[in-house]
Amino acid sequence: MAERIDGKAIAADVISKVREASDRLKDEKGVVPGLAVVIVGDDPASHTYVAAKGKRAKECGFHSVQITLPAETSQDELEKVVRELNDDADIHGILVQLPLPDHLDEAPVIQLIRPEKDVDGLSVVNAGKLALGDMKTGLISCTPAGSMVLIRSVHGSDLSGLNAVVIGRSNLFGKPMGQLLLQANATVTMAHSRTANLAEIAARADILVAATGRAEMVKADWVKPGATVIDVGITRVPAPERGEGKTRLLGDVDFVAAEKVAGAITPVPGGVGPMTITMLMANTVIAAYRANGLAAPEF
The missing domain is CATH 3.40.50.720 (NAD(P)-binding Rossmann-like Domain)
Structure with a gap:
């Protein structure tokens, strides 16, 4: 009979390390890792996922922001929100919850997120860095x-x-x-x-x-x-x-x-x-360390 790989236990261990890294950044630089999640519309499953991400971010000691936009939000309005988060120095990670309502085009929205804040690892820049074996400056899905x-x-x-x-x-x-x-x-x-x-x-x-x-x-x-x-x-x-x-x-x-x-x-x-939400937290603390000129922790 096979060994069952306990994702819950392994995730808890990683989250503990993320919390330690977050506390260390606050002690050394006075910086709290910031994660912003943008959700459009009222899809119940998406809201459940976003709530779980927000709860986990708080457990890690992060500055956690949820931006909830109405289902009728336009492409321009959504992209404006992403640009504002790109320019917010307190936000180190940006995540746009997918799927978006049918009238919105997710590809340009995802690519608009600055690669260094793309904690979902979905930008073409981060995908390219992974393909080239650059594990030191990219963020991994x-x-x-x-x-x-x-x-x-x-x-x-x-x-x-x-x-x-x-x-x-x-x-x-x-x-x-x-x-x-x-x-x-x-x-x-x-x-x-x-x-x-x-x-x-x-x-x-x-x-x-x-x-x-x-x-x-x-x-x-x-x-x-x-x-x-x-x-x-x-x-x-x-x-x-x-x-x-x-x-x-x-x-x-x-x-x-x-x-x-x-x-x-x-x-x-x-x-x-x-492990999925866990590595989102890991990517956020990695992004925060890099934004402050520090060697990022590994998980």
Whole structure:
């Protein structure tokens, strides 16, 4: 039976280090890391996420700002808010909660955020720095960064000699995940929905990262015995056995079956999920250190 990688415990350890770094910055420079989250409209899931981010920012000792804009906000109005935050010296990290209402174009908004404040790691500048192996001045997308922390908890920081397969090629996760694994010296295969013999390729992986968006797509026979499995997917499905209208969460991996084959595996929920907001906090304190001319902490 595989070791369950406890994302909650690992996230709590990282948050403790972020808090220490935040306190140190305040003591040395009198600076409090500032995080601004911009949300447009009234999507319930987005508001839940934003509330969780604000709560975690306060736990880290940050100056936390939430800017809530009405659903009918125009592109120009939203971009004006981002420009003002770019110019606010007390704000070190800016996050625009996605998805935006349909009438808004998210791409120019994200690219408008100054790269040094882009704590989501989504700007083309930060993506380019990651592709070039610049880990010292760029900011890394939060979910892949958190997934790497989980992988390091099993394998350490040097993945030399290990085969890694990433199923999924999105700009948000798959591509940066592949880059991070490559920079840790893994031999990396990028796979996706059009990959031929996908199950066969997955079964050769020492580290298998699933980001397909399809519940339980990855079966036990896709998993090499003893492999480390990182399940990034999260799908809410009906669970009538729990009562009328109840649901449960599934990952991209058939967890019950794969757990019997893998060496280590992330559960859903409680695996990758807690790491995403955690690495957002880490990126914010990193950005605050850099803005004040200090060597940034590593997490």
